[in-house]
Amino acid sequence: QLQLVESGGGLVQPGGSLRLSCAASGFTLDDYSIGWFRQAPGKEREGVSCIYGSSGRTDYSDSVKGRFTISRGNAKNTVYLQMNSLKPEDTAVYSCAVGPTVLPMCLLGRYFGSWGQGTQVTVSS
Numbered sequence: 001q002l003q004l005v006e007s008g009g010g011l012v013q014p015g016g017s018l019r020l021s022c023a024a025s026g027f028t029l030d031d032y033s034i035g036w037f038r039q040a041p042g043k044e045r046e047g048v049s050c051i052y053g054s055s056g057r058t059d060y061s062d063s064v065k066g067r068f069t070i071s072r073g074n075a076k077n078t079v080y081l082q083m084n085s086l087k088p089e090d091t092a093v094y095s096c097a098v099g100p101t102v103l104p105m106c107l108l109g110r111y112f113g114s115w116g117q118g119t120q121v122t123v124s125s
Contacts, residue, residue: 002026002098003026004097005025006022007020007021007023008119009094009119009120009122010121012086012122014087014123015085016086019083020081020119023077024077024079024098029078029079029098030053030077031053031101032053032101033051033098033103033112035048035097035106035107035109036048036049037097038090038093038095039093040092043092046092047108049068050070051071051072051106052103054102059106059107063089064090067084079096086121086123092120094120095115097113097114097115097116098114
């Protein structure tokens, strides 16, 4: 059974860091594109970062570029999102999702079929 589980969220002060994990079971993450998305209350879901399964190329939204880094775990069936220099506007529920190996735009959620339950990130002093 295909399953994604996110972890690593929490409360952090502005300027702090968190590392989110997306652990997969039932399939091999390396074969697919993986995206991280977030949704804040009253706002639309936003694609934050993603990694293409076909090439390993990564992509980031302008709002997080230079602060967030997506990576695949070396040994574990996990994808990470390292978040540095966090800002209050980064507060949201963060979810990971699995998409096809090849897709045209990996920051768009409509290309992704399986989603985790999400983890809350709150940036506040």
